[in-house]
Amino acid sequence: MDWRDTGILLSTRKHGETSAIIEVFTPDHGRHAGVVRGGTSRKLAPSLQPGAQLDVSWRARLEDHIGAFTVEPQRSRAAHAMGDRLSLAGLNAVVGLLAFALPEREPHPDLYTRTEALLDLLGQSDIWPLGYLRWELALLEDMGFGLDLSCCAVTGATEGLEFVSPRSGRAVSAAGAGAWKERLLPLPPCMLGQGDAPDNEILQALRTTGHFLEHHLAPQLRGRPIPAARGQFLDRLARRA
Amino acid sequence: MMAKLPGLGPRSARRAVLHMIRKRALVLTPLSEVMATVAATARECLNCGNVGTADICDICNDPKRENGQMCIVEDVADLWAMERSGVFKGRYHVLGGTLSALDSIGPDELRIPRLMSRIGPEAVQEVILALNATIDGQTTAHYIADQLEGQVSVTSLAQGVPIGGELDYLDDGTITAALNARRPV
Numbered sequence: 208m209d210w211r212d213t214g215i216l217l218s219t220r221k222h223g224e225t226s227a228i229i230e231v232f233t234p235d236h237g238r239h240a241g242v243v244r245g246g247t248s249r250k251l252a253p254s255l256q257p258g259a260q261l262d263v264s265w266r267a268r269l270e271d272h273i274g275a276f277t278v279e280p281q282r283s284r285a286a287h288a289m290g291d292r293l294s295l296a297g298l299n300a301v302v303g304l305l306a307f308a309l310p311e312r313e314p315h316p317d318l319y320t321r322t323e324a325l326l327d328l329l330g331q332s333d334i335w336p337l338g339y340l341r342w343e344l345a346l347l348e349d350m351g352f353g354l355d356l357s358c359c360a361v362t363g364a365t366e367g368l369e370f371v372s373p374r375s376g377r378a379v380s381a382a383g384a385g386a387w388k389e390r391l392l393p394l395p396p397c398m399l400g401q402g403d404a405p406d407n408e409i410l411q412a413l414r415t416t417g418h419f420l421e422h423h424l425a426p427q428l429r430g431r432p433i434p435a436a437r438g439q440f441l442d443r444l445a446r447r448a
Numbered sequence: 449m450m451a452k453l454p455g456l457g458p459r460s461a462r463r464a465v466l467h468m469i470r471k472r473a474l475v476l477t478p479l480s481e482v483m484a485t486v487a488a489t490a491r492e493c494l495n496c497g498n499v500g501t502a503d504i505c506d507i508c509n510d511p512k513r514e515n516g517q518m519c520i521v522e523d524v525a526d527l528w529a530m531e532r533s534g535v536f537k538g539r540y541h542v543l544g545g546t547l548s549a550l551d552s553i554g555p556d557e558l559r560i561p562r563l564m565s566r567i568g569p570e571a572v573q574e575v576i577l578a579l580n581a582t583i584d585g586q587t588t589a590h591y592i593a594d595q596l597e598g599q600v601s602v603t604s605l606a607q608g609v610p611i612g613g614e615l616d617y618l619d620d621g622t623i624t625a626a627l628n629a630r631r632p633v
Contacts, residue, residue, distance in 0.1 A: 283621035289586040436549035
């Protein structure tokens, strides 16, 4: 069994004295793990930082074996992220959530394309938080918990949408919310692609998406906790807001 | 047993053991005595996490090293590397790892609370973050810098071209870091 693909490095773990077990997110093979011989060497280790773009070749005797990767670094994103606290926290949140949410060896080509585009924006801290919010919405969509923000679930109106139902993930207008509005999640304009998307609005939107990650996605993944890196990114964004 | 040591495989372990047996008086006996002493006395410094033979290590006990500087390193091997250079004359604090969201390693799993408690009593004026230039290392550095904000001056080691390094052989991340940290000549 063998294949070749491009991929984003999600994590590296030391394996023995000289090897590493890496996890990459590829467009055609999804989240995939494998051993990299010599992965902890001085030559290769600097390239095996989370977020790095790699050209990977995977080979194993049987398909369900962990197999071995041969990696060719294409570009590193760590250097752009390390100098900026928000970018570093964002990078950790993205790789943490991917490792948390993606099933192994299941392709998600659309999410891959969005992830690559988001990571290429690292360092542009003025637009990155909005990009991250859109990416998180795409992640929920790909995992089967997409939000339907097209019209009000109660009245069918397409204007005046201000809330999201925490159960159905559908938008609710102010008129449709009525006495239930205290129990609904906020739907800031930036979630609908409207307005200037200031940081405090993005934070509000991320708390809404966080609800679906925590209460809808996580229970499907045996109740594993949401990666702490996401909370650290939100804290960092709140400091800036 | 020797083959389980880092850097040794079954063949090299066999060669080492045969060498020790052949040179019993010269190598094996002194080595076993030293190993027994180390096993009986080696312990972690209660103050900084360094390895020593007493509860408080030699560096923490040395009044000459109380110069207001404290260097934060990931593990003891990094401390030894810094000591080999002979440039740093202050004290150390060994974290015992780095923060890692994927491995669920938080501040309480490291010696970060102990670090915070040392700053005031030891009159630290500058904290030097000598952590690895990895994502986890820099995440830890930013976390510590946040915790110490407003208390002391926090600096970190520079990143860039190593001494004797050739640009052609450097990865693009190192070249980016070096270019960002350029300085007037």
